[in-house]
Amino acid sequence: MAVIRRGLALLALLLVVGLVLGAVEVREFDDPVLEQRYRDLTASLRCPKCENQAIDDSNSPVAADMRERVYTLLQDGRSDIEIRNHMVNRFGDYVLYNPRLEGRTWLLWGLPGALVVVGGVVVMLIVRSRRQASVRQLSADERARLDALIKRERTE
Amino acid sequence: MKRRLLLLLPLAGFLLLSGFLYLGLSLDPFHRDSALLAREFPAFELSTLEDPEAVVDESLFQGEVTLVNVWGEWCPTCKQEMPQLLSLAERGVRLVGVDYKDTRAKGREFLEEFGNPFEVNIFDPEGDLGFELGVYGAPETFLVDSDGIIRYHHTGYIKPEDVEQTILPEVRKWQ
Numbered sequence: 001m002a003v004i005r006r007g008l009a010l011l012a013l014l015l016v017v018g019l020v021l022g023a024v025e026v027r028e029f030d031d032p033v034l035e036q037r038y039r040d041l042t043a044s045l046r047c048p049k050c051e052n053q054a055i056d057d058s059n060s061p062v063a064a065d066m067r068e069r070v071y072t073l074l075q076d077g078r079s080d081i082e083i084r085n086h087m088v089n090r091f092g093d094y095v096l097y098n099p100r101l102e103g104r105t106w107l108l109w110g111l112p113g114a115l116v117v118v119g120g121v122v123v124m125l126i127v128r129s130r131r132q133a134s135v136r137q138l139s140a141d142e143r144a145r146l147d148a149l150i151k152r153e154r155t156e
Numbered sequence: 157m158k159r160r161l162l163l164l165l166p167l168a169g170f171l172l173l174s175g176f177l178y179l180g181l182s183l184d185p186f187h188r189d190s191a192l193l194a195r196e197f198p199a200f201e202l203s204t205l206e207d208p209e210a211v212v213d214e215s216l217f218q219g220e221v222t223l224v225n226v227w228g229e230w231c232p233t234c235k236q237e238m239p240q241l242l243s244l245a246e247r248g249v250r251l252v253g254v255d256y257k258d259t260r261a262k263g264r265e266f267l268e269e270f271g272n273p274f275e276v277n278i279f280d281p282e283g284d285l286g287f288e289l290g291v292y293g294a295p296e297t298f299l300v301d302s303d304g305i306i307r308y309h310h311t312g313y314i315k316p317e318d319v320e321q322t323i324l325p326e327v328r329k330w331q
Contacts, residue, residue, distance in 0.1 A: 048290070048292040049292040049293050051185065060292075061257070061283075062291075062292040062293065065283060065287055069287065088191065089191060090191055090192070090287065090288060090289070090290040091191060091290045091292065092188060092189070092190065092191035092290065093191075094188055
């Protein structure tokens with residue numbers, strides 16, 4: 001009996017530990033809009049300690065501090081951009097999942113578009129040159145014969 | 157002949173991409189420059205670990221090149237790093253500690269056990285100063301020049317060879 005009781009106690013303890021470890025704190029919002037912004041912000045800010053986790057699902061202490069700061073700044077009435085800048089000023093561009101469009105990042109943002117344009121031009125050139133090639137390949141004799149055949153087809 | 161050369165274009169593209177990715181292999185994903193480089197040490201007002209009544213602020217960094225080390229009793233790597241910091245202090249580098257997310261009792265215990273290379277320790281129990289500095293894990297070390305501008309940032313453990321190879325040259329550069 002004592003063994004079972006001890007086992008149950010241990011199980012309960014493990015469950016509690018599991019709950020504590022898995023807990024990302026619950027926050028109260030009076031305004032659903034603010035709550036949504038909080039969710040969006042914490043999902044789009046990257047935890048500086050962990051390799052690839054947003055701060056909203058990271059247990060690292062710095063992620064908890066950042067969530068806390070996002071919450072306070074939101075309650076302060078700051079805009080999303082101000083809050084993002086606040087984090088970037090301290091932790092660097094690394095914390096943004098979507099890098100900002102600026103001098104250093106034009107290649108990052110521009111390259112995919114540029115490649116699509118280049119690809120389109122290449123395809124267009126190939127199509128055009130093939131079309132011209134197939135017309136050019138007929139000699140004068142062949143052309144005369146083709147014309148004759150087409151004519152016969154029409155008159156019959 | 158010209159058209160033939162065009163056929164090499166995909167190969168060239170492939171080689172370019174390979175070179176790019178190959179370079180990426182040797183990059184350390186944990187290494188990134190601090191956002192505070194070339195900026196002033198953030199404003200703060202905190203007591204010292206040594207004296208709860210004494211208040212220090214960013215004027216602490218005016219007039220002398222200072223190495224600021226963020227540590228905590230809870231941080232095992234900080235303990236391994238202490239011999240390196242002690243040797244830097246012996247060589248005349250001014251060190252200021254930030255006791256980060258710690259209690260006074262534990263912080264003092266740490267310094268008694270592992271030595272105290274710091275001129276003064278800023279006591280930051282809530283991690284507020286750490287947050288302003290963009291600290292995401294101790295130990296982290298910042299070099300502040302005599303105008304209070306952050307000039308260099310070292311994330312993580314200072315290895316024994318780092319003292320001679322990186323830290324001291326950086327300190328001398330700004331002295």
